Amino acid sequence: MLVLGGRSEIGLAVAQRLAGREAGTVVLAARRAGELDDETARVAAAGARVETAEFDADDLASHRPLIDDVRDRHGRIDVAVVAFGILGDQARAETDAAHAAAIVHTDYLAQVHVLTELAQVLREQGSGTLVVYSSVAGVRVRRANYVYGSAKSGLDGFASGLADALHGSGVRLVLIRPGFVVGRMTEGMSPAPLSSTPEQVADATVAAVRRGRGNADVWVPGTLRLLFLVLRLLPRAVWRRMPR
Numbered sequence: 001m002l003v004l005g006g007r008s009e010i011g012l013a014v015a016q017r018l019a020g021r022e023a024g025t026v027v028l029a030a031r032r033a034g035e036l037d038d039e040t041a042r043v044a045a046a047g048a049r050v051e052t053a054e055f056d057a058d059d060l061a062s063h064r065p066l067i068d069d070v071r072d073r074h075g076r077i078d079v080a081v082v083a084f085g086i087l088g089d090q091a092r093a094e095t096d097a098a099h100a101a102a103i104v105h106t107d108y109l110a111q112v113h114v115l116t117e118l119a120q121v122l123r124e125q126g127s128g129t130l131v132v133y134s135s136v137a138g139v140r141v142r143r144a145n146y147v148y149g150s151a152k153s154g155l156d157g158f159a160s161g162l163a164d165a166l167h168g169s170g171v172r173l174v175l176i177r178p179g180f181v182v183g184r185m186t187e188g189m190s191p192a193p194l195s196s197t198p199e200q201v202a203d204a205t206v207a208a209v210r211r212g213r214g215n216a217d218v219w220v221p222g223t224l225r226l227l228f229l230v231l232r233l234l235p236r237a238v239w240r241r242m243p244r
């Protein structure tokens with residue numbers, strides 16, 4: 001199992017749950033890979049053999065060598081969890097074009113790039129599961145976080161199309177759409193209604209991975225699926241006043 005963003009709270013919680021027979025060796029790929037002792041210990045305590053690898057998602061050229069190296073050393077990649085991301089600073093991104101581009105680079109462009117590379121490798125082996133984290137922020141983009149939301153919107157569309165392209169290949173794509181997640185990424189922010197914890201997002205992810213067949217779209221919590229059917233219909237004048 002490969003966790004891209006090996007320090008991510010959600011990615012680690014998924015690795016802990018799948019540790020053991022299901023995950024095989026867990027490769028935690030992150031920036032500053034030499035400083036992953038705590039993360040390694042947590043996943044190892046859950047029963048996995050753990051390795052670390054240096055990974056900067058923004059360095060697109062490094063994606064394929066990393067994926068090939070992991071595949072070559074372990075023979076295959078059963079589950080790849082794309083768990084890196086940044087929230088960024090919306091207020092700053094509205095006037096600082098470089099910051100806006102940095103958010104979109106990490107949360108959209110780098111995801112598209114790494115998923116395209118992973119999909120090729122998993123197609124070649126004829127099996128495997130890709131886990132992608134979209135967000136309700138991308139289902140209907142809000143004025144209050146439109147830079148991050150636009151990246152998630154693009155990612156959601158890309159991952160949905162990729163899932164369809166993979167249909168029949170033996171490779172599955174599990175697309176997770178969490179609402180507000182109370183964790184390190186949202187530290188200091190007041191939780192939105194229907195928020196969840198990284199553990200709840202991981203539970204939903206693992207349940208979908210274990211289901212074993214076909215692509216999956218998972219909302220966390222599940223009630224957000226229905227709520228967004230309605231929210232998509234709200235008039236623009238109301239929607240633009242929606243808080244973060």
Ligand SMILES: CC(=O)CC(=O)SCCNC(=O)CCNC(=O)[C@H](O)C(C)(C)COP(=O)(O)OP(=O)(O)OC[C@H]1O[C@@H](n2cnc3c(N)ncnc32)[C@H](O)[C@@H]1OP(=O)(O)O
Pocket residue numbers: 004005006007008009010011030031055056057058082083084085086106133134135136137178179180181183184185186192193198244
């Ligand atoms: C109703 C509402 O109002 C709802 C909203 O607001 S939605 C807004 C909030 N919620 C969401 O968007 C849900 C979706 N979440 C995501 O997409 C997340 O980015 C994610 C699922 C991919 C990871 O979430 P997470 O595990 O909670 O995040 P977090 O613990 O901060 O880990 C992300 C890791 O990505 C890593 N990362 C970021 N950029 C990276 C890069 N260029 N290269 C490698 N790793 C990178 C970070 O290193 C970070 O770990 P550290 O900060 O410790 O280094």
